Amino acid sequence: MTQAxxxxxxxxxxxxxxxxxxxxxxxxxxxxxxxxxxPSLILYIIVQLMPxxxxxxxxxxxxxxxxxxxxxxxxxxxxxxADQDTRDAIVRTVIYAALGSAGIVGLGLFLAAAVSRxxxxxxxxxxxxxxxxxxxxxATAIFWAQSMAPNTGAVNAILGGLGLGNNHNWxxxxxxxxxxxxxxxxxxxxxxxxxxxxxxxxxVSEEVYEAASLDGSSEMRTFWxxxxxxxxxxxxxxxxxxxxxxxxxxxxxxxxxxxxxxxxTEIIPSLVYRRAFLQGDFGGASALAVMSGLVLMxxxxxxxxxxxxxxxx
Amino acid sequence: xxxxxxxxxxxxxxxxxxLLGLTACSSGSSTGSGAAADxxxxxxxxxxxxxxxxxxxxVNKGFLAQxxxxxxxxxxxxxxxxxxxxxxxxxGNNPPDVGMLNHQQPAYITMIKNKQLVxxxxxxxxxxxxxxxxxxxxxALEREGGHYSMAISQGFINIIFYNADAFQAAGITEPxxxxxxxxxxxxxxxxxxxxKGLEPLAFGGKGNGSISHLVSGTLQTAATGDQLANxxxxxxxxxxxxxxFTDPAFTKxxxxxxxxxxxxxxxxxxxxxxxxAAQASFVAGKAGMLHNGYWAAPALTDKAAGVKFKLGWxxxxxxxxxxxxxxxxxxxxxxxxxxxSKAKHVDMAKKYxxxxxxxxxxxxxxxxxxxxxxxxxDVPEANLAGLNPMVAEMAxxxxxxxxxxxxxxxxxxxxxxxxxxxxxxxxxxxxxxVAEVGQTAQDALVAFRQDSK
Numbered sequence: 001m002t003q004a005x006x007x008x009x010x011x012x013x014x015x016x017x018x019x020x021x022x023x024x025x026x027x028x029x030x031x032x033x034x035x036x037x038x039p040s041l042i043l044y045i046i047v048q049l050m051p052x053x054x055x056x057x058x059x060x061x062x063x064x065x066x067x068x069x070x071x072x073x074x075x076x077x078x079x080x081x082a083d084q085d086t087r088d089a090i091v092r093t094v095i096y097a098a099l100g101s102a103g104i105v106g107l108g109l110f111l112a113a114a115v116s117r118x119x120x121x122x123x124x125x126x127x128x129x130x131x132x133x134x135x136x137x138x139a140t141a142i143f144w145a146q147s148m149a150p151n152t153g154a155v156n157a158i159l160g161g162l163g164l165g166n167n168h169n170w171x172x173x174x175x176x177x178x179x180x181x182x183x184x185x186x187x188x189x190x191x192x193x194x195x196x197x198x199x200x201x202x203x204v205s206e207e208v209y210e211a212a213s214l215d216g217s218s219e220m221r222t223f224w225x226x227x228x229x230x231x232x233x234x235x236x237x238x239x240x241x242x243x244x245x246x247x248x249x250x251x252x253x254x255x256x257x258x259x260x261x262x263x264x265t266e267i268i269p270s271l272v273y274r275r276a277f278l279q280g281d282f283g284g285a286s287a288l289a290v291m292s293g294l295v296l297m298x299x300x301x302x303x304x305x306x307x308x309x310x311x312x313x
Numbered sequence: 314x315x316x317x318x319x320x321x322x323x324x325x326x327x328x329x330x331x332l333l334g335l336t337a338c339s340s341g342s343s344t345g346s347g348a349a350a351d352x353x354x355x356x357x358x359x360x361x362x363x364x365x366x367x368x369x370x371x372v373n374k375g376f377l378a379q380x381x382x383x384x385x386x387x388x389x390x391x392x393x394x395x396x397x398x399x400x401x402x403x404x405g406n407n408p409p410d411v412g413m414l415n416h417q418q419p420a421y422i423t424m425i426k427n428k429q430l431v432x433x434x435x436x437x438x439x440x441x442x443x444x445x446x447x448x449x450x451x452x453a454l455e456r457e458g459g460h461y462s463m464a465i466s467q468g469f470i471n472i473i474f475y476n477a478d479a480f481q482a483a484g485i486t487e488p489x490x491x492x493x494x495x496x497x498x499x500x501x502x503x504x505x506x507x508x509k510g511l512e513p514l515a516f517g518g519k520g521n522g523s524i525s526h527l528v529s530g531t532l533q534t535a536a537t538g539d540q541l542a543n544x545x546x547x548x549x550x551x552x553x554x555x556x557x558f559t560d561p562a563f564t565k566x567x568x569x570x571x572x573x574x575x576x577x578x579x580x581x582x583x584x585x586x587x588x589x590a591a592q593a594s595f596v597a598g599k600a601g602m603l604h605n606g607y608w609a610a611p612a613l614t615d616k617a618a619g620v621k622f623k624l625g626w627x628x629x630x631x632x633x634x635x636x637x638x639x640x641x642x643x644x645x646x647x648x649x650x651x652x653x654s655k656a657k658h659v660d661m662a663k664k665y666x667x668x669x670x671x672x673x674x675x676x677x678x679x680x681x682x683x684x685x686x687x688x689x690x691d692v693p694e695a696n697l698a699g700l701n702p703m704v705a706e707m708a709x710x711x712x713x714x715x716x717x718x719x720x721x722x723x724x725x726x727x728x729x730x731x732x733x734x735x736x737x738x739x740x741x742x743x744x745x746x747v748a749e750v751g752q753t754a755q756d757a758l759v760a761f762r763q764d765s766k
Contacts, residue, residue, distance in 0.1 A: 062764075065397065065420040066404040067427050150582030151512065152594055172518070172585030174742040258520045261584050262739030277397050278731045280419035 052293070059286035065276075076287035085263055086271065086288065093247055093267040093292075096178060096185075100246035103186035105239045108193030113223060115194075116201040126198070133191020141255035144184045145171060171257055174264035181265055184252050189245065193238050200234040201227060240303035244296050268292045353383045355661055356409040358399075361389050363608065364683040368465070371678035376668045383661065396420070404429050408653035410662040416454075416462060416649050417726045422765070425457045431652040431659055432459040433666065440667050445689040449718035452545065453646055462649035463666050465675075466685035469607040469642045469707055470719055471530035473514065475502075477623035479601045483509045491710060492640055493630035496572060503578040506601035512580035514573070515600035517588025521734020523604060524570070524584075524741075525721035527629070528733060530643045532566040533717040534631035541637075544720050548728045550762040558754035562636065567737070567747045569632045574741050584741055596620050604629075610703040611684050626703060642707060644716040645723055646688065672696070686711070728754070728761045 059076055061069040080086050111129050115122040132140065147154040150167040160166025170176045204227060212222045228235070250269035253259060259266035259274065266274075268288060276285035359369040366389065373385045388409055390399055395415040403412045404424060414421050414430075424430050437443060437460050443451060450467065454460050473493070480487055483505040493499045503513035517523045533541065536556065543556040544563070556562065573579050580591070580600050588605060592612075595603035596619065603609070610626070613619045628640045650669065652662045668674050675687040681699035686708050694712075697705050721730040736753040739745040745753070 064423050065400040065418070066424050066429065067420075145585075145587075146590060149586060149590060151580075152590070152599065167581045169582040169585055172582050172742075174744060177585075257585065260519060260735075260738050262742040262744050263735055264742060264744070274731070277393070279727045280396070280725075281727075 055286045056290050058282055059290045061283050063282045064280045065282055072283070076283045077291065080284055080287050080291070085266070088263070089266045089268055089271045092178070092265070096182065096249075096267055097243050097247035099182055100185045100189070100249070101239055101242035103182065104189040104193050104242045104246070105235070107186060107190045108197050108238070109235070111190070111194045112197035112201055113227070116198055117219075126195075129194050130191040132188050133195075135188070137188055137249075137251040138255050140188055141184055141252040144180065144187075145256040148180055172261050174261055177257055177261060177265045181253055181256055184256065185246055185249060188252070189242060193242060196234060196238050197231065200231040204230050236303060236306055240300060244300060247292070247296060352657075355383055355385045355411070355658055355665060356388060357385055357411040357665065358388045358390050358409050358413045360395075360413060361391050364685070368678045368683040368685070371682045372465075372669060372674050375674055375677055376665055379668065380661070380664070400424075403651075403653045406655060408655055410652065410656045410658045411650055411665050412653055412656075414462060414649055414651050416456070417722065417724070417729060419725055419727060421461075422456060422725070425459075425461050429654050430461045431654055431656070431663075432461060433463065433652070433663070434459060436460075436463070436663050436666050440670050442670065442689075445670065445691050447644075447690060447716065449644060449716060450646060450688065452542075453718055453723050454649070457549075462651040463670060464646035464649055464688040465669050466679050466683065467644050467646055467688050467716070469644055469686070469711070469716070470526040470722070471629045471643045472605060472607055472609070472707070473499075473627045473629060474595065474603045474605065474609065474613060475625045475627065476511075476595070476598065476601050476620070477625045479506065479509070479511060479598070479622065480625070483511075483601070487625055488627040491625075491627045491706070493627055496569065496576075496630050496633055499630050500576045500578055502602070503576070507577070509601075511598075512594065512600040514578050514583070514602045514604055515580045515586070515591035515595045516573075516583040516604045517586055517591045518579070518584035518738070518741075519587050521731055521738070523588060524737045525730040525734040526606075526643070526719065527573070527604070528566055528570050528737060529719040529721040529723075530629045530640075531569040531632050532563065532720055533643060534635035534637045534640055535566040535569065536562040537636045541717070541720070545718055545723060547758060548724050548761055548765075550765050554758075558758060559748070559751045563754065564747050564751045565632055565634075567740070567750050570737060571740060571747060584738065598622065607686065607704055607707055610707075611701045614701060614703055624703070626707070639714065641715050641717040642711050643719040644711070645719040725761065728758050732757045 058069065060071055060073060062072050062076075063069050111125070115125050115129075119125070148156070148168075148170055150156055150169045150172075156166040156168055159168065170180050208226060208230070209222060212226055217225070247267075248269055249267070250273060253265055253267055253270050254273065257265045259270040269292075272285045272289045272292075275281045275288065357369065357373070359366050366387075369387055373387070377383060377385060390413060395413055396418045399413065400418070400420045402408055403414060404427075414424070442460075442463075446454070446464075447467075450464060451460075454462055454464065475487075477487060480502070483502075485502045485505050488494070488498070493502075499514075506513045532544065536544065540556040540560075540562050543552070543554065544558075546552045547554050547556075574583075580586070580594070583591070586594075591600070592603055592605060592609060594600045596613065598621075603613075613624055628642065631638050631640045650666055652659055652666070656662055670689050672689070672692055675689055675692050676696040676699065679685050679687050680692070680696060684699070684701045684704055686700070686704060690712070694709075697708055700708060721733055723729065726732070733750075733754055736745060736750045740747065740750050
């Protein structure tokens, strides 16, 4: 004779008896999690999401900063893409972001590798390489712009003292102006990247390196074949962040050259500023900002996916 | 306590915290809102920087003496905000009574068309500004057939300050009557200064400001009076175009700007230099001349921080083969006071504007406090004694020889300063020809007129 098991009417529990402790705990945790997340979520929606949506809305209008929104469809997008200066700025932004992020990640990787392997005075270097990262971006850009002034700037004065001439006008030369900007971008951006990569490298178990050493692997071979693959997810993430951050780097460009000379260093953020606040073309500026944002978002998603698949591997 | 009541308390508590957070984060002018009882409070915007707050304080003092029972609340705004966040404030439901707008912004015309600004014809009449403002200023402040803003002072651009001691040491004769007679004279001065190891003309070429001022100055002599008048007004689609930017007059002006670089009149690195850095170079005695506006005079003549040599000033030379040989001071009026339609005290705001241009306010505030040049032309000469001596000389020159309206800063940015500055910088870096600059300006004008219809 079998004893029938009573199937409870609700919730998988016997009627009248309390829910299992595990499920009760789980729903309590969910409520707490939502409660704690809600204020930030509300702030995010108001401060980040709504302005983005409003910007997308304005991109479909000919709004000049006042008055009602007059919808003109995708006319702004067509105008922006037809404008040669805008196309040049897009290409220039990609080049600037690619070179800038390569410099930031490359230099950060090199410094992290040196410090993690216990180079002399590594404690000092941990601090000194991070300092440019905490200095205010605009202030450092202004400092470097003044330093690079012909005749009067510190850089030219030093070069003059070394017999290399003291009237180099890099920021006034359409072919060279992007180089000092790249230098300042990399100089300011390498600090955080260095720290992140250093942390990642130092989390690699020493046993792995010992095993490699026992197998006769050289330092360089160990670095490329072991360290890099093991920190690849972090490396991919910092590279992506560096690219996005550089592409959006309004401060350094505007402080050093205002997009000049003659538009030779104009990137999308500075062009957006010019169109909106100097020319009153908020619709066109928003269209450009939306396009830039969409591209960076797609790149971000690709990067996250790649990073995730590496982690899974 | 049951789980349901605990959960309810948690949710309610969190929502309450969120609401508090939102309230704290909300922007907006807390002072003056809902001040139903404060009916006799006039809100006046004041630009930050230079002497502007002090000028406003002096104006307010004089105005309140004539209007007892009222108080004035000032709102400081930054220059950049005039073209951005302040537009929202001026067109919103709680604008200041007396606001500030940059008439170069397209939004200014939009506000006029949307009837968001009060037309000031009655103030013009009461203050007799048709006569007391110069013809150029009347023209500059006219938009859409009316007057919607007023100027408290006028500015002069394209001043060449020079080191008179260095001139003497280099064997350069100081410009007669504050005027370089020709480009050749300026080039000769530049060459002699270089020979003495000094940079010639320190120039803040970074950005669009100074370079667009320069072409505005060269245009004044390259064009006839009628051509200049047309350049200054054709952003308005109802004005027929009789002077194109592809015409010889404008291209001549652009060529002359190019000559400043080709003939090495500019100091090294001028196109990447900030105006402040250029001025520092001049004050330090590294450059023999400085291009700036009249506002530099007080700083340059300051006993503590100014130059340690004898200082002179002159106007930029006329272009070669000038259509209008006499170079006049290039005047502009970028900072304008206006009244939003939704202002609480429109009538009192109009009285305030009327007081702004009175001889009393112009003397006590504009001149004595700000050392700025009055916007009206009937301030007695004796009252100009309060001006910085060099600025007073410029004011006297303006009275004697008249002034010319500076095209670039006087028209909307899309067809003026911002547009032409970029085009000129392209030319100076070899990315565009003189003809292409003219065509860029013409295309911008045509597009603007089309969009304005």
